[in-house]
Amino acid sequence: MTQSPTQSFDILFIGSGQAAWNAALPLAAMGRKIAVVERHKIAGVCTSYGCNPKIILDSPIKVMEDAQLYGGNGLESSFTLDWSKLMAHKNSILDPLPDKVEEMLTGAGVTILHGEAKFADSRTVEVDGVPYSAETIVIAAGQRPAALDIPGSELLKTSDDFLYLPELPKRIVLIGAGYVAMELASIASKAGAHVEVVQTSNRALDGFHQPYASRLIEKMQGDGVVFHFEDRASGLARQGEEYVLTTEKGLALPADLVINATGRIPNTDLLGLEAAGVNYTQKGIVVDRYLRTSQPNIYASGDVLDKKQPRLTPTSVFEAKYLGALLSGTIDAPIEYPPIATIAFTLPRISQIGVSPEEAEQSGQYTVKPVELGKQWDFQGRGDTDAHLTLVFDRDGKLAGAAAYSREALDIVNALTPIIALKLSAEQADQLVYAFPSFESTIPGLLRQGQAK
Ligand SMILES: Cc1cc2nc3c(=O)[nH]c(=O)nc-3n(C[C@H](O)[C@H](O)[C@H](O)COP(=O)(O)OP(=O)(O)OC[C@H]3O[C@@H](n4cnc5c(N)ncnc54)[C@H](O)[C@@H]3O)c2cc1C
Numbered sequence: 001m002t003q004s005p006t007q008s009f010d011i012l013f014i015g016s017g018q019a020a021w022n023a024a025l026p027l028a029a030m031g032r033k034i035a036v037v038e039r040h041k042i043a044g045v046c047t048s049y050g051c052n053p054k055i056i057l058d059s060p061i062k063v064m065e066d067a068q069l070y071g072g073n074g075l076e077s078s079f080t081l082d083w084s085k086l087m088a089h090k091n092s093i094l095d096p097l098p099d100k101v102e103e104m105l106t107g108a109g110v111t112i113l114h115g116e117a118k119f120a121d122s123r124t125v126e127v128d129g130v131p132y133s134a135e136t137i138v139i140a141a142g143q144r145p146a147a148l149d150i151p152g153s154e155l156l157k158t159s160d161d162f163l164y165l166p167e168l169p170k171r172i173v174l175i176g177a178g179y180v181a182m183e184l185a186s187i188a189s190k191a192g193a194h195v196e197v198v199q200t201s202n203r204a205l206d207g208f209h210q211p212y213a214s215r216l217i218e219k220m221q222g223d224g225v226v227f228h229f230e231d232r233a234s235g236l237a238r239q240g241e242e243y244v245l246t247t248e249k250g251l252a253l254p255a256d257l258v259i260n261a262t263g264r265i266p267n268t269d270l271l272g273l274e275a276a277g278v279n280y281t282q283k284g285i286v287v288d289r290y291l292r293t294s295q296p297n298i299y300a301s302g303d304v305l306d307k308k309q310p311r312l313t314p315t316s317v318f319e320a321k322y323l324g325a326l327l328s329g330t331i332d333a334p335i336e337y338p339p340i341a342t343i344a345f346t347l348p349r350i351s352q353i354g355v356s357p358e359e360a361e362q363s364g365q366y367t368v369k370p371v372e373l374g375k376q377w378d379f380q381g382r383g384d385t386d387a388h389l390t391l392v393f394d395r396d397g398k399l400a401g402a403a404a405y406s407r408e409a410l411d412i413v414n415a416l417t418p419i420i421a422l423k424l425s426a427e428q429a430d431q432l433v434y435a436f437p438s439f440e441s442t443i444p445g446l447l448r449q450g451q452a453k
């Protein structure tokens, strides 16, 4: 029997998430022969197991809490959250998206290969054992939840499971207090579950402005979330209908669901990177300033990279767009990352961009100005009375960073992003006429604080 010749492509992407399709699409539109390999759902984590399902589940919960803040002030609200209906609503919106993204890609001429990709050599990728060759290969394989090495670990669930729960369990224990654990704790507790958090250190949301993380912990404790700090999960067992999580300090926490949220690891282990000569560390694939790996025809983008930038969807999109331009020959310059806004979608939210107040204090090169947003009439009107903003100004008095604690922290950080990224001065901001009333309309006034001695 004659073997069919190996199909070849100009560029083959491993993974179909934001870090891949935002490059694959423009390159295909330019006439390049593109393949995208995906072993699971098309469009990756953000679409089905990350940002999108999380925010659909969070949104009505925020509406409930926002409305409750008007209690006694003209809006008497009483809501009932039906988790199963909310989950069905979320699924009805998001379940069709992978097919829609696949149609969009194939419509542009991209070949989708469903299966597990593994390098045979630096120009050949096997998909479920079938070889395909490509001149250029982009690794955009993302991350997955880290495993926890404790007895009974096979009983642990992850955020992937939480985001598809048909019913909300009565008692949930979350291991970890990073983005994933804090966001899920916020949703689950407000939706009616009893939530406990076991965390190794004495802090939550590492990397965020810690006074705000402490405020958030207090607020969540007030909502009934129980935090067990400076402790570690040591074992999980099933006892009849329930689970019991034991900890190193001797706690035995009964629960209906135990979620491991102790971090995410890069999907580098099954790729056969040695066969391709691609260097990587435990944190991900090593690239140069052109997102090129140790093998010159192989690039990488998104969460799978070993990088200092936050592993977020906007970072993956930025890298994919950069690669799209680089591989089409439109640009030849190294990647220059702008300041990247980040937010924990808790209630209230915590957001941050640019130089953090902690970095500013350490370097001594900046001025840090606190702003009591919660004392302003508009925040008081909405009941967002704990809202707070910390601004970081550089030596020229320009805004270099900001951290916000507020129900509106998303809008606040997005409003400040162009000011920081474009390094606008107070005088330039004076030329921006925003709609009023709004946080944006206060920005010129806030920027003048950078000039005050
Ligand atoms: C619970 C949760 C909430 C989040 N919320 C937010 C948020 O609110 N905002 C935000 O900005 N970010 C959020 N993130 C992070 C965001 O989802 C990621 O940064 C983003 O999805 C990264 O995109 P990517 O394309 O690099 O990787 P991914 O989306 O992980 O895509 C990689 C793809 O590669 C595939 N793959 C891996 N190995 C192979 C292989 N060998 N063969 C074939 N296919 C393979 C995977 O199946 C996957 O589909 C969240 C993450 C989680 C887990």
Ligand SMILES: NC(=O)c1ccc[n+]([C@@H]2O[C@H](COP(=O)([O-])OP(=O)(O)OC[C@H]3O[C@@H](n4cnc5c(N)ncnc54)[C@H](O)[C@@H]3O)[C@@H](O)[C@H]2O)c1
Pocket (backbone or CB within 6 Å): 148, 175, 176, 177, 178, 179, 180, 181, 183, 198, 199, 200, 201, 204, 205, 206, 231, 232, 233, 261, 262, 263, 264, 310, 311, 312, 342, 343, 344, 345
């Ligand atoms: N809003 C967003 O943008 C968003 C939301 C969710 C996830 N994400 C992305 O996903 C990534 C992963 O988030 P994550 O929360 O899984 O990881 P993380 O690294 O942010 O947090 C993990 C937490 O687990 C704790 N921990 C580690 N081992 C432990 C143990 N044995 N017992 C108890 N606690 C332990 C750590 O101290 C840390 O607090 C984030 O870095 C981010 O890039 C982003």
